Amino acid sequence: MKFSHKLKKMTNKELKLKSVFLRKNLLKYIYKAKAGHTGGSLSCVDTLNVLYNRVLNVDPNNFKNPHRDRYIQSKGHCVEALFVTLADRGFFPESDLETLCQYQSHYIGHPTKKVNGVEQNTGALGHGLPICVGEAIAAKLDDKSHRVYTLLGDGELPEGSNWEAFLSASHYKLDNLYAILDNNKQQITGYNKDVMNTDSVRQKLEAFGWAVKEVDGHNLEELEEALNSGPLETGKPSFIIAHTIKGKGISYMEGVTKWHHGVPSPEQYELALSELREAEALI
């Protein structure tokens, strides 16, 4: 039996406010835990906001419904963005995040299935897409209409397993599969182009048989349109390049590599919050 989650649709303004709220929250818990992947969480949180509030057919109270859309976060290190989004959608009480990274907590530095709403244990890079290919093949075999989504980091593109999976996804014409690239252009060592150049990813993916669309990864309307309008092309998997800014929303973090997993000092934290309050007021 198919299902459709009952989600009160937010206005576009409310959705924008939600992005600011999620940014505040992920910074709050990273600040409390004194650990986290700050820059990448801030770059992908708009995508997660759109996925969980506009796209994914998932029910927090019946997560394991077999007809649910699947979302597997391949860039598992940006778990803070995922956790605050799941908590906000009611998958677990937000207060659980007080235990983030603490002894015996399920809320660790990468997604685990012990947390309601998490599909797979991820964290090692290059693992999300092959699992999604399996999920998408299974859905095709069973004639199920749910969709399968993954979020890749641009820093994980050099992992060979991604390219094995890119091949198989187009071979099996998985137009129920959507891979989103959080293209924030930086990784722990610096700019991708200096570490391992993944430029012209669009041409590479098109050559691998995917349909590709590029969007502003901080423009919620563009994201929703790309992720929720069916496959970009029938018979092809969809690859959405979300152009983002690492550390987006906090002036002193934007585009600064050291915030990959930097934790703000008390002064920096207050400054970040004040910037987010200003952003909120402008919406």
Next chain:
Amino acid sequence: MELDKIEEKDLKMGKANQDVFSETLQALAETDRNIIAVTSDSRGSGKLVPFGEKYPNQIVEVGIAEQNLVGVAAGLASAGKKTFAVSPACFLSARALEQIKNDVCYSDNPVTLVGISSGVSYGALGTTHHSLHDYAVLRAINNIIIVAPADNFETEQAVRLAAKTNKPVYMRYGKKAMPFLKEDNKTFEFGKGRVVREGNDITIIATGETVYPAWLAAKKLEDEHDMKATVVSMHTIKPLDIKLLEELASNGRPIITVEEHMVNGGLGEACASHLFQKGFKNPFKIVGIPDEYTVTGSQVEIFNHYGISKDGLFKTCKELLDI
């Protein structure tokens, strides 16, 4: 000794375990459309061509890409498919190790990983194609059952049980025909060793395709010295049947372990570790492939070279029994 030639009139010759795997999987697929084989250009060597022809919607080919093989298998299993990922044991257990560790075991996706042409089955193709590390690396990973069936009975049972077991399983076997090691086959359970010969003078604990030469050595010991050996097919390397192990050790008699695996980290060390920590002091010998460049040759030649043979194990028995 030839592994695929019957040496003992009391034993009935069977097929290669890989053929039994294929036939059993076909039988299961006939009534269960959720049975899925995933292959990495390995349907020929995995004996899955007939399976693929009969059930084209139940075989997923990923090409020569073992990491993707295991990742895709994990996704299929997560979606409720009873998934068998079939690939040469050497590549499956090394190249896709991180996918086994994370996507299958850590994420608890019940994939059965089928390592074909395992151990030194590929013989003279050399070390690239040998899997003498798989028990060791997988023993160090949580949440996986490691099985090396000895004969056709164990293989069929292991495949049927794996399809029912909602846990990750790694199964490995070779290419040679195997004799049925015991007639009164009873129940088969993962984690329960199978005694295929009984005696009180010495114990040989073997696994996979080394159980047959162990059986032959025990027969020779009885014929030539009137001494009897217990021979166990310890088909499940993890979880180890520690109850049986302790029972076997309790008479204080010598124990020999035999495996088609490097002596580091395999069945022998698993047995020794348990027994030593429990205070047993039995004379103990681990027979396997030593930590060296493996000698060149066929599977049987390699077995003979390292004493994994009727005569080699007979000699080891005599040394431990001081006869």
